[in-house]
Amino acid sequence: MKGAEAFQELIPLIKDEPVVHANGFICRESFTLKDRKANFYMIGSMGLASSIGLGVALCKPDKKVIVIDGDGNVLMAMGTLAMIAAEAPENLIHVVIDNEVYESTGSQRSISSKVRLEEVARSTGYKNVLRVEKREEIKAAFLKLKGSAGPNFLLIKVEPGFDPATGRVTHTPEEITDRFMQAIA
Numbered sequence: 001m002k003g004a005e006a007f008q009e010l011i012p013l014i015k016d017e018p019v020v021h022a023n024g025f026i027c028r029e030s031f032t033l034k035d036r037k038a039n040f041y042m043i044g045s046m047g048l049a050s051s052i053g054l055g056v057a058l059c060k061p062d063k064k065v066i067v068i069d070g071d072g073n074v075l076m077a078m079g080t081l082a083m084i085a086a087e088a089p090e091n092l093i094h095v096v097i098d099n100e101v102y103e104s105t106g107s108q109r110s111i112s113s114k115v116r117l118e119e120v121a122r123s124t125g126y127k128n129v130l131r132v133e134k135r136e137e138i139k140a141a142f143l144k145l146k147g148s149a150g151p152n153f154l155l156i157k158v159e160p161g162f163d164p165a166t167g168r169v170t171h172t173p174e175e176i177t178d179r180f181m182q183a184i185a
Helices: 003-013 025-034 049-059 071-076 079-087 117-124 135-146 173-184
Strands: 019-021 039-041 065-070 092-098 128-132 152-157
Touching: 003 025, 003 092, 003 135, 019 025, 019 049, 025 039, 025 065, 039 173, 049 065, 049 071, 049 079, 049 092, 065 071, 071 092, 071 117, 079 117, 092 117, 092 135, 117 128, 117 152, 128 135, 135 152
Parallel strands: 019 039, 019 065, 065 092, 092 152, 128 152
Antiparallel strands: none
């Protein structure tokens, strides 16, 4: 399955939850499929979506908070996995789209083919950890985690192949922040 196919399964499962998206094709794909005010698009800052998502989850314990991350982003900020596990927000779902490359910068290989990120999450203390490799497994896995106290971690293994023609987020960083803050108020 390609990353775009994973998004086609995942995005319809998101209702009114705040979602923090990693930079690159992660935010571009989500923006193209379903732009909404409760989407925070991390533009240009790699590895920070999970930190921002943790902050939102801690400040809004009454809301499920979803982080959609990439393998390269998680590898860049590996310490955030431990921080999420230590803070243990029950309302956080951390989804990682793992294509084993830094696709938006030229498809350089990441090391996620050798480092099983779901095992790292498990070892740091995420409460529930799942890995899926087929499109038809995404819905059941995501809904299971959505119904479980977390922190939860879902690794979706995909092949490289996001469409480079996928448009960029057209909102300014200030607009993204303002919209998101209004949506979660």
